[in-house]
Amino acid sequence: MEFYQELENILEAPSPKEKISKFNDFYKLYKQSIIKQKATSSPKEFTSPSYSAFCKIVSPRDVPKRTNLTTKEGQINLLHAIAHIEYTAIDLGIDICYRFRDMPQEFYDDWLEVAEDEIRHFLMIEKLLHLLDANYGDIVVHNSIFEASQRTAHSLLDRLCVVPRYLEANGLDATPQILKKLKTLPESTILNNIKSSLEVILEEEVDHVKKGDKWFEFTCKQQNLSKDVYIEIINHYYPQGFSKLKSLNKEARLQAGFSCKEMKQMIQKSVC
Numbered sequence: 001m002e003f004y005q006e007l008e009n010i011l012e013a014p015s016p017k018e019k020i021s022k023f024n025d026f027y028k029l030y031k032q033s034i035i036k037q038k039a040t041s042s043p044k045e046f047t048s049p050s051y052s053a054f055c056k057i058v059s060p061r062d063v064p065k066r067t068n069l070t071t072k073e074g075q076i077n078l079l080h081a082i083a084h085i086e087y088t089a090i091d092l093g094i095d096i097c098y099r100f101r102d103m104p105q106e107f108y109d110d111w112l113e114v115a116e117d118e119i120r121h122f123l124m125i126e127k128l129l130h131l132l133d134a135n136y137g138d139i140v141v142h143n144s145i146f147e148a149s150q151r152t153a154h155s156l157l158d159r160l161c162v163v164p165r166y167l168e169a170n171g172l173d174a175t176p177q178i179l180k181k182l183k184t185l186p187e188s189t190i191l192n193n194i195k196s197s198l199e200v201i202l203e204e205e206v207d208h209v210k211k212g213d214k215w216f217e218f219t220c221k222q223q224n225l226s227k228d229v230y231i232e233i234i235n236h237y238y239p240q241g242f243s244k245l246k247s248l249n250k251e252a253r254l255q256a257g258f259s260c261k262e263m264k265q266m267i268q269k270s271v272c
Contacts, residue, residue, distance in 0.1 A: 007098040164212020213257025
């Protein structure tokens with residue numbers, strides 16, 4: 001079994017069940033150190049996300065809004081959106097290992113651990129969808145995160161800035177707002193389960209962003225760059241990105257490696 005070829009097979013798996021099964025088989029062997037990590041081919045450029053086999057992809061503006069969370073429809077819309085983020089994150093954790101080669105072994109250990117976490121998150125949310133008689137793939141999705149992975153396929157530095165330190169870090173700000181809204185709603189079993197799941201995801205995503213920060217700093221040192229390049233790179237990919245941030249989860253971002261200086265630059269005011 002060859003490391004990069006197996007990762008390619010997992011990335012191209014056409015269903016969640018097959019992807020997760022392939023990953024679990026691979027990861028068990030990987031942790032036993034019996035997989036050959038010698039590339040026999042160059043990484044592929046994927047033209048479509050693996051979920052295109054079972055999800056209809058639309059513009060972000062055409063994805064259903066997550067409004068009335070006291071209704072079954074609203075709960076399904078919220079859970080489906082979270083499931084989509086987590087499923088896409090599985091591929092991102094795998095793709096960074098597949099695409100960027102000749103890194104220290106700890107790099108691959110870290111990101112495969114992240115992929116394993118994302119699988120667990122996805123399965124947790126999928127279970128809640130099933131309780132509502134829904135499945136991942138029932139609702140249209142957008143592919144903005146996949147497009148971000150395509151745009152940064154040429155540069156590890158850019159990938160680390162855009163994915164863990166921007167897109168995933170934004171989730172550290174957004175998830176508490178969702179939890180705050182959920183806590184104002186009447187008690188119900190499904191809402192309590194959603195809150196519990198989001199609390200788990202939020203706590204573990206801090207570690208994912210922290211891993212991104214660690215390897216961002218490592219790559220900056222390799223290229224003789226200051227971490228200040230982060231703001232420049234994000235402004236290149238998302239010219240209005242920081243202007244959309246209303247508030248930051250200061251505590252979570254500090255735990256994940258962000259500095260007070262960075263956060264001040266992001267929202268143009270001191271936060272610590």
